[in-house]
Amino acid sequence: MIRDPKDLKRYTASERANHWVVGISFILLGLSGLAFFHPAFFPLTQLFGGPVWTRILHPYLGVIMALAFVVMFFRFKHLNKMTxxxxxxxxxxxxxxxxxxxxxxxxxxxxxxxxxxxxxxxxxxxxxxxxxxxxxxxxxxxxxxxxxxxxxxxxxxxxxxxxxxxxxxxxxxxxxxxxxxxxxxxxxxxxxxxxxxxxxxxxxxx
The missing domain is CATH 1.20.950.20 (Transmembrane di-heme cytochromes, Chain C)
Structure with a gap:
C-alpha cells in the first residue's frame, strides 16, 4: 500500500505491537475460555491440542494479556481522561x-x-x-x-x-x-x- 508522506503518525511501532499482543491474546483466551464455558464450545479445545493443553495454556495466556494490557493502560490513560x-x-x-x-x-x-x-x-x-x-x-x-x-x-x-x-x-x-x-x-x-x-x-x- 502506497502511503502519502503527508499522512500523520498516530501510533508508534511499539504501541501497535502492544495492541496486537493484547488483541491476539484476547482471541486465544476467548476461544479457550468459551471451550470450558459451555459443552457446545468444547470442540474449540482442539485448537490448543486438546482439553488438557487448553486448561494449561489458558491461565498463562491470561498472564500475557494482563501484563500487555497494563503496559497499554499506562501508555494511554492520560489520553483517556474525560472532558x-x-x-x-x-x-x-x-x-x-x-x-x-x-x-x-x-x-x-x-x-x-x-x-x-x-x-x-x-x-x-x-x-x-x-x-x-x-x-x-x-x-x-x-x-x-x-x-x-x-x-x-x-x-x-x-x-x-x-x-x-x-x-x-x-x-x-x-x-x-x-x-x-x-x-x-x-x-x-x-x-x-x-x-x-x-x-x-x-x-x-x-
Missing part, C-alpha cells in the same frame, strides 16, 4: 450512529466513546485478572466458596469484554480509515481533521 467535550460528544452519540458527525464537538486523539470503551475494558480486565488468580487452583488453594464466586465474576467479566471488543472491532471497520492506523501507524490528514480535529490541530499546529 466536558467528551460528555457533549456522548450526549450526541445518536447523531454519530446515524452517520452525521458534523455537529459533534471537537475531539482530541480519542473521542468520548473511545474513552468510555477504554475505562470499561480496564475495569473488566482488572476483574478478569483478579478472578482468574482466585480460580487458578494449580497455584492458589482458596476456600471453595471464594473460588465459586471467582468463577462467576470471571465468566461475567469475560462476557462483557467479548461484547466490548466486538463493538471496538465494529467501530474500527465502520469508520473508514481507522484500521490502517493499527496496521501502518498512520492516518490521512482528512481522516484526522474529520474525526479528531483537536488532535489534528495539535499535531499539525493548524
Amino acid at each position: 466536558p467535550a467528551d460528555k457533549e460528544w456522548l450526549s450526541k452519540v445518536d447523531q454519530m450512529v446515524d452517520g452525521d458527525d458534523h455537529n459533534m464537538p471537537e475531539q482530541g486523539k480519542y473521542n468520548g466513546g473511545q474513552k468510555v470503551m477504554f475505562w470499561a475494558l480496564a475495569i473488566s480486565m482488572l476483574l478478569m485478572t483478579l478472578s482468574g488468580i482466585v480460580i487458578w487452583r494449580a497455584w492458589f488453594d482458596l476456600p471453595v466458596d471464594i473460588v465459586r464466586l471467582g468463577a462467576v465474576v470471571h465468566a461475567a467479566a469475560g462476557a462483557v469484554m467479548i461484547g466490548l471488543i466486538m463493538v471496538h472491532v465494529y467501530a474500527a471497520i465502520w469508520v473508514k480509515g481507522t484500521i490502517r492506523a493499527m496496521w501502518y501507524g498512520t492516518v490521512t490528514r482528512a481522516w484526522a481533521k474529520q474525526h479528531h480535529r483537536g488532535w489534528y490541530r495539535q499535531v499539525t499546529g493548524k
Whole structure:
C-alpha cells in the first residue's frame, strides 16, 4: 500500500505491537475460555491440542494479556481522561450512529466513546485478572466458596469484554480509515481533521 508522506503518525511501532499482543491474546483466551464455558464450545479445545493443553495454556495466556494490557493502560490513560467535550460528544452519540458527525464537538486523539470503551475494558480486565488468580487452583488453594464466586465474576467479566471488543472491532471497520492506523501507524490528514480535529490541530499546529 502506497502511503502519502503527508499522512500523520498516530501510533508508534511499539504501541501497535502492544495492541496486537493484547488483541491476539484476547482471541486465544476467548476461544479457550468459551471451550470450558459451555459443552457446545468444547470442540474449540482442539485448537490448543486438546482439553488438557487448553486448561494449561489458558491461565498463562491470561498472564500475557494482563501484563500487555497494563503496559497499554499506562501508555494511554492520560489520553483517556474525560472532558466536558467528551460528555457533549456522548450526549450526541445518536447523531454519530446515524452517520452525521458534523455537529459533534471537537475531539482530541480519542473521542468520548473511545474513552468510555477504554475505562470499561480496564475495569473488566482488572476483574478478569483478579478472578482468574482466585480460580487458578494449580497455584492458589482458596476456600471453595471464594473460588465459586471467582468463577462467576470471571465468566461475567469475560462476557462483557467479548461484547466490548466486538463493538471496538465494529467501530474500527465502520469508520473508514481507522484500521490502517493499527496496521501502518498512520492516518490521512482528512481522516484526522474529520474525526479528531483537536488532535489534528495539535499535531499539525493548524
